[in-house]
Amino acid sequence: MVWHAEGMSAAIGTLVLLRHGESEWNAKNLFTGWVDVDLTAKGEDEARRGGELLKDAGLLPDVLHTSVLRRAIRTSVLALDALDRMWIPVTRSWRLNERHYGALQGKNKKQTLEEFGEEQFMLWRRSYDTPPPPLDEDAEWSQFNDARYAALPPEIRPRTECLKDVLVRTLPYWYDSIVPDLQAGKTVLVAAHGNSLRALVKHLDGVSDEAIAGLNIPTGIPLRYDLDAALKPTNPGGTYLDPEAAATAAAAVASQGR
């Protein structure tokens, strides 16, 4: 490792962000959040292709960080299998979970748009600081009593979240767990979700609260970030390993509900 006089490491690893492949509820156009749905067959293919794209780019992850949701976990396993690197160390955290979508979890996006109108729909879906109404602890699509969150104090377990809430709970994990791996010079794969990755991208690129509303992350296409010693991207916005497919797929995410 190379050190500057001021004590900052100049050698920094490579960050790869990967949103899970298409999920069963992406396919059904339902708000998902913390509901633990699986990948579709198309989502599995996307995950494998994500691994192939990494292989073609010569990006071999040394370590994996995922959420505790199966769509991200299975995506990472399929991508790493394509790379013959299922053996790398893995850390999972609820802090990388999708945004908790509150009372919208399980609701159809098109019907929600028709019922509440464009402005409210987009406020809930993409505004930085307006969460959907909270979900009752014992509601059908609540995860409040799910065993995987039992170690979290009840006041920490969300009933709804806006993107700002996601950033607040994601950043400690970024600094405590991901940054040390990058500073050790590793290639770090983060397999997560549309909105937890939007929060990370907002932080990395310094995207404004307003502009983040227009940023959508496609499923299954690795997004590479090269960071300098101050953890600033030397390729602002990151580099999708398949830029054309990413642009088309991001536009499709943006227009969900229509």
Ligand SMILES: O=C(O)[C@@H](CO)OP(=O)(O)O
């Ligand atoms: O439903 C969700 O959990 C997310 C991601 O699929 O949807 P959206 O892109 O509308 O925030």
